[in-house]
Amino acid sequence: MGEFELIARFFERAGHALPSRVILGIGDDCALLQPTPCMQWAVSSDMLVSGRHFFADVDPCTLGHKALAVNLSDLAACGARPVGFTLALSLPDADAAWLQSFSQGLFALADAHDCPLVGGDTTRGPLTICITVFGEVPPHLALLRCGARAGDDIWVSGTLGDAALALQCLQGQQIRQSQQSLPDDSALLAANLPPAALLAARQRLESPIPRLALGQALRGIASAAADVSDGLLGDLGHILQRSAVGATLDAQTAMNLLATRAYMTGAEATFDIQNPTHAQALQLVLCGGDDYELVFTAPALHRAQVLQAAADCATPVTRVGRIEAAPGLRVLSPDGTPLQGAWAGFDHFR
Numbered sequence: 115m116g117e118f119e120l121i122a123r124f125f126e127r128a129g130h131a132l133p134s135r136v137i138l139g140i141g142d143d144c145a146l147l148q149p150t151p152c153m154q155w156a157v158s159s160d161m162l163v164s165g166r167h168f169f170a171d172v173d174p175c176t177l178g179h180k181a182l183a184v185n186l187s188d189l190a191a192c193g194a195r196p197v198g199f200t201l202a203l204s205l206p207d208a209d210a211a212w213l214q215s216f217s218q219g220l221f222a223l224a225d226a227h228d229c230p231l232v233g234g235d236t237t238r239g240p241l242t243i244c245i246t247v248f249g250e251v252p253p254h255l256a257l258l259r260c261g262a263r264a265g266d267d268i269w270v271s272g273t274l275g276d277a278a279l280a281l282q283c284l285q286g287q288q289i290r291q292s293q294q295s296l297p298d299d300s301a302l303l304a305a306n307l308p309p310a311a312l313l314a315a316r317q318r319l320e321s322p323i324p325r326l327a328l329g330q331a332l333r334g335i336a337s338a339a340a341d342v343s344d345g346l347l348g349d350l351g352h353i354l355q356r357s358a359v360g361a362t363l364d365a366q367t368a369m370n371l372l373a374t375r376a377y378m379t380g381a382e383a384t385f386d387i388q389n390p391t392h393a394q395a396l397q398l399v400l401c402g403g404d405d406y407e408l409v410f411t412a413p414a415l416h417r418a419q420v421l422q423a424a425a426d427c428a429t430p431v432t433r434v435g436r437i438e439a440a441p442g443l444r445v446l447s448p449d450g451t452p453l454q455g456a457w458a459g460f461d462h463f464r
Contacts, residue, residue: 115208117236123210124217125201125231132230136198145232147198147248156194156249156256160184164241168320169284174212176320177243178219183322184343185247186227187406190329191341193257194249196229202246204239227326257332257339257410262357266337266411268435269420271325273318274346275372275395278402280315283307311374318373322406328431331423332410339410345401350409351443362444363435365453369396371432400445411437 115123122128126140137146149155162181164170182199189196201220205213224230229247307315325341332339338357340349346368354361369375372395412420417433424431445453 115210120208120213120236124213125234127221127231130230132232133228136230136232139198139230139232140234145198145200147232150250152253153250154253154256156189156192156251157246158185158188158192158249159244159246160188161242161244170241172320174216175219178216178221179223179321181243181245182220182223182229182247183324184406185245186223186229186324186326187322187341187343189247189249190325191257191339191408192249192251193255193329193333193336193339194251195330196227196326197248197250198230198232199224199245199247201231201234202244203234203236204242205236206238206241227324252333255333257329257336259338259340259353259356261336262338262353262359262411262437263413264359264437264439265414266437267414267417267420267433268350268361268363268409268411268437269336269431270342270346270371270407270409270434271328271424271429271431272323272405272407273371273373274342274368274405274407275398275402276315276374277319277322277404278345278398279307279372279374280312280319281402281404283312283315307374315374319404322404324406325408325427325429327427328408328424328429331427332408332412332420335416335419335423336410336412339408342403342405342407342409344403346405346409347400347443348403353409353411354437354441354443357437358441360438360441360443361435362438362446363400364448365396365445366448367432367434368399368445371399371434396445 121140132139135148135150137148139145160181162168162177162184168177168180181201185199186196221231329339338353340353342349346363350361350363369392375395420431447453
């Protein structure tokens, strides 16, 4: 199968109607998009590399979903509505079954958000997926990282840490299959995770939900926002840096964001940083990546509006902290004392 046959067979979607804002899609040197009057473009690119961002044996259908979802999450963090996307795909070979499944997952999410594929490129090489997504947002209403102010609440959508927990489980399985011993600091939660919980956590890792409706609903309500791709502390840190402010986070509330924590009961549910399982849960929530939830700030006077926007979108949100004028990011125990820890978000080059 040649390059152009591959594109025509799996990505052109003959007969599929394009929205009116797409004047010309796949087939020419460039796509032609018609901007909505009085709107601004929002553009973002993300790359997924085999062995770095996903396991080589991942289900191609879920990979197609995730490849687009991580880009749509950037639009959500900006409060933008999707318009279309391009796909650059490097493949070791033209595997028809793999391509059929990949495109199925990709287009299922694209259709759900009226975001058509309008162009791209294919080549032979290591499996790499690069998507550029285009969106639009009204002038002066884009959610940016630079608007947080002292006194603002810090909110998080959904749950955090379960994707990172699934990754720990899968990596642990690979280590055991290679007959190597697990590291001394192996994950206690991962080692004792029931199969149903692992399945749910793996779904969070491989099929994230871009919070597009919430991002758009927060226009004019939130003061700053980012998507949580590299860990809560890392992505909140970007907001703090761009806004020249600091913050405090409540450790008990943060640890409750780990959905898998539902398996802790009784005395185990009371936060204790000396408890190794609790310390690991907090680490997952604060530093785990691949959640693709939104972390955002909003004035305290907007609490009712935030909760109403979340309810309208059927998306849970949790208030986890407060923006402060003093620089730095502090994680507080229930008694108000700062916790000490070597916490850092994900970094591709660290």
